[in-house]
Amino acid sequence: MIEFQNVSVLYPGTTEPALQDVNVTFKRGEFVCVLGKSGAGKSTFIRCINGLQPVSEGSIKWENKSLADMSNKENLEVRQKTGMIFQHFNLIPRMSVVQNILTGLFGYKKSYENLIGLFNSTERQYALEAIQQVELTVEPTRRVENLSGGQKQRVAIARALVQNPKVFLGDEPVASLDPGTAERIFQLLKETHVKRNLVSIINVHDVVLAKKFATRIIALKNGKLVFDGVPEKFDDLMYAEIYNY
Numbered sequence: 001m002i003e004f005q006n007v008s009v010l011y012p013g014t015t016e017p018a019l020q021d022v023n024v025t026f027k028r029g030e031f032v033c034v035l036g037k038s039g040a041g042k043s044t045f046i047r048c049i050n051g052l053q054p055v056s057e058g059s060i061k062w063e064n065k066s067l068a069d070m071s072n073k074e075n076l077e078v079r080q081k082t083g084m085i086f087q088h089f090n091l092i093p094r095m096s097v098v099q100n101i102l103t104g105l106f107g108y109k110k111s112y113e114n115l116i117g118l119f120n121s122t123e124r125q126y127a128l129e130a131i132q133q134v135e136l137t138v139e140p141t142r143r144v145e146n147l148s149g150g151q152k153q154r155v156a157i158a159r160a161l162v163q164n165p166k167v168f169l170g171d172e173p174v175a176s177l178d179p180g181t182a183e184r185i186f187q188l189l190k191e192t193h194v195k196r197n198l199v200s201i202i203n204v205h206d207v208v209l210a211k212k213f214a215t216r217i218i219a220l221k222n223g224k225l226v227f228d229g230v231p232e233k234f235d236d237l238m239y240a241e242i243y244n245y
């Protein structure tokens, strides 16, 4: 469904590519964890998938069509199909839980409707259903700035769910959570992934979490793809190779 062909990314003003000649394909149903040291290229990799980061060489294809050959409308559709979850949640602190979740529908609406916060009752119903799906027990009208990290990440996942995504992309979604909360959020991501038969591609520092939940692990080192396989194959030697211990 998503294919990287000889993808390289060189940021302006740098001499070392952040991604180097990456070739990889992802299919529906795969729950992929991306491992690598800080600076290995994980965020760049994730951001390339839906075109947030343009590639310098090579191409990324969705259903056999290159992002570079798509019209603006098709590129927008790719973004709509991609639910993104970030380390720092990227919520609007002074807005309520339900208002934050409704922003997940922005890609589907006319810009003036977004500007004045115009959502119909069906859309509000979607948001309330998403709150239930992520098992968030706080009042929907509560401001998100007062929530715990785990609750904020549940709001962010609910926001991704109202997009009706086909793909989940996570950029260190549990890095600022305590270990127990991190595991519960991963569990929620995996359950949602299975229920909706998504492609999920998630950066994570915690190898134990990756091995517990991933159906496939890939690892980057200095922008190169150096491992691609089932979690059982990611052994101590590979760990040492990736993290240089």
Ligand SMILES: Nc1ncnc2c1ncn2[C@@H]1O[C@H](COP(=O)(O)OP(=O)(O)OP(=O)(O)O)[C@@H](O)[C@H]1O
Pocket: 011, 012, 014, 017, 018, 036, 037, 038, 039, 040, 041, 042, 043, 044, 045
């Ligand atoms: N906007 C940018 N301009 C220049 N260089 C960048 C930019 N963004 C990232 N880089 C560089 O590209 C390389 C890969 O960075 P990236 O953020 O993708 O790695 P990462 O594995 O996600 O790291 P971390 O775990 O610390 O977030 C690093 O050397 C980084 O300094």
